[in-house]
Amino acid sequence: MKHLFIVNPAAGKCDRTVQLKSLVESVLGSRGLEYEIHVSKGPGDCEALARQAAETGEDLRLYACGGDGTLNEVLNGAADCDNAAVTHYPSGSGNDFVKLFDQPEAFRDLERLLDCQEARFDLIRCQSGDTVRYAGNVCSMGLDARIGTQIVRFRRLPLVTGKGAYILSTANNLLQGIHRPYQVELNGQRFQGDQTLICVCNGRCYGGSFTPCPDAEPDDGLLDVLLVKPVNLLQVAMVIGKYQKGQYAQYPDLIRHFRTDKLKIACARDSVVNLDGEALFSQEIEVSVVPRRFRFFYPAGLHYRSKERKQEESGVI
Numbered sequence: 001m002k003h004l005f006i007v008n009p010a011a012g013k014c015d016r017t018v019q020l021k022s023l024v025e026s027v028l029g030s031r032g033l034e035y036e037i038h039v040s041k042g043p044g045d046c047e048a049l050a051r052q053a054a055e056t057g058e059d060l061r062l063y064a065c066g067g068d069g070t071l072n073e074v075l076n077g078a079a080d081c082d083n084a085a086v087t088h089y090p091s092g093s094g095n096d097f098v099k100l101f102d103q104p105e106a107f108r109d110l111e112r113l114l115d116c117q118e119a120r121f122d123l124i125r126c127q128s129g130d131t132v133r134y135a136g137n138v139c140s141m142g143l144d145a146r147i148g149t150q151i152v153r154f155r156r157l158p159l160v161t162g163k164g165a166y167i168l169s170t171a172n173n174l175l176q177g178i179h180r181p182y183q184v185e186l187n188g189q190r191f192q193g194d195q196t197l198i199c200v201c202n203g204r205c206y207g208g209s210f211t212p213c214p215d216a217e218p219d220d221g222l223l224d225v226l227l228v229k230p231v232n233l234l235q236v237a238m239v240i241g242k243y244q245k246g247q248y249a250q251y252p253d254l255i256r257h258f259r260t261d262k263l264k265i266a267c268a269r270d271s272v273v274n275l276d277g278e279a280l281f282s283q284e285i286e287v288s289v290v291p292r293r294f295r296f297f298y299p300a301g302l303h304y305r306s307k308e309r310k311q312e313e314s315g316v317i
Helices: 017-031 045-054 068-078 104-108 110-114 143-155 162-176 233-244 307-314
Strands: 002-007 034-039 060-066 084-090 116-128 131-135 138-142 180-186 189-195 197-201 223-228 255-260 262-275 278-299
Touching: 002 017, 002 045, 017 034, 017 110, 045 060, 045 068, 045 084, 060 068, 068 084, 068 131, 068 278, 084 104, 084 110, 104 110, 104 278, 110 116, 110 278, 116 138, 116 262, 131 262, 131 278, 138 143, 138 180, 143 162, 143 197, 143 262, 143 278, 189 223, 223 233, 223 262, 233 255
Parallel strands: 002 034, 002 060, 060 084, 084 278
Antiparallel strands: 116 131, 116 278, 138 197, 138 262, 180 189, 180 262, 197 223, 223 255, 262 278
């Protein structure tokens, strides 16, 4: 088995390539394991490197070394190759996907990551025309998608921190309009009209601190969907605060929750679609779940079941 580390030097606040190379050489070298380290040269390169390696058919473990966008590129490169398993070595700003697990910090322990378990997770399939992209964690449209995908633009400004970039992006998008008109079809129902945002969850956390669907399971063959109705400036902090904490049930008239295996979203003009932090622009998308497509390995002994599922399995509920 080969271990392939795909490093994104642009992830996070600084380039950790040198430190990571030293760690990999020390840990895998001491175990006599076969490994390669490849460093991305630009957007799309991590996906190309993953695809090239996976298409050899060789038994392979891929380590996405970067943030959630890096993981997204690697899983898109390996999605159609069952010989390749993927994991995340987190070195980005959010590292949200691994927050599924009870000890997300363990993914930075390479010794523990080598002594791993494996699960088969679902993928979110997003099709726009002939373009097909996958997400392992979240697909969203609306206010949060605009804010999240524009943060990088503000982060490039002098003296602007990650939190500052988020605040600037939020302010900019609130001024441009909180809600937009969409048509959403799912579970035999059609919702037409303005929406503040539409979030489709396979994972539980995104945007660094948002956990809108804390009971979402990554391997149940279903997507958790939240539709947030139009809100005004006075309601934004209140409603988004509850949405952020997964307390959508407290506002049933404003936030609707569905579980489904597919849905369609249409809008009058090109809108940004957030796929694990990566941006796609489209007027119409079809979103569906691909059950257990994603081979994901993680440090042995970690758990990813939601609190609700743990209670179900123990017979408490």
